[in-house]
Amino acid sequence: MxxxxxxxxxxxxxxxxxxxxxxxxxxxxxxxxxxxxxxxxxxxxxxxxxxxxxxxxxxxxxxxxxxxxxxxxxxSARNRRLLAVEEQRLGKVLRKAARQGSPAARRMLRGIAEGGPDGVA
Missing domain, CATH: 1.10.287 (Helix Hairpins)
Known part of the structure; x- marks a missing residue:
């Protein structure tokens, strides 16, 4: 080349x-x-x-x-790192919403813990 x-x-x-x-x-x-x-x-x-x-x-x-x-x-490593940070942020928001009584947040947290419908753990 x-x-x-x-x-x-x-x-x-x-x-x-x-x-x-x-x-x-x-x-x-x-x-x-x-x-x-x-x-x-x-x-x-x-x-x-x-x-x-x-x-x-x-x-x-x-x-x-x-x-x-x-x-x-x-x-890429950078995108994987950014995705991990966003997943942590989302988990924090969902846990707070679940503590405040949101059934949707509980379902989403349960889905994440079980691997979710798209197999993302």
Whole structure:
């Protein structure tokens, strides 16, 4: 892979390995898509029809990869730590509400203790 490029955001640019290749591939894809659409609109509807499945496949692939990126981010140590802090805060609020007589808070605490409907313990 090429040398990582820096993405500037708030003055804290950090390199992303492979970003230059990704940008080049994305630019090549867009240019090809525009050329094919232009050619199809000008003179050849059959050529234009070839564009739809290509764009659909690219869209599907990008959405799948975006899902993988989101899953990786969700599983990060920072996010796990933030989630644990929020779970502690929620537990504290629910325990207080249960002490004050809230049946909903009692049910939620019981659900958390039992693993809940989604298996979260």
């Amino acid at each position: 090429s040398e990582p490029i820096r993405i500037e955001r708030g003055g804290k640019g950090r390199p992303i390995e492979g970003r230059a290749e990704l940008d080049a591939a994305w630019a090549r894809f867009r240019r090809g898509m525009v050329r094919l659409a232009r050619e199809g609109h000008r003179s050849d509807p059959q050529t234009l029809a070839k564009l739809t499945p290509i764009v659909a496949e690219a869209t599907s692939s990008l959405n799948r990869l975006a899902d993988e990126l989101q899953a990786a981010e969700d599983a």
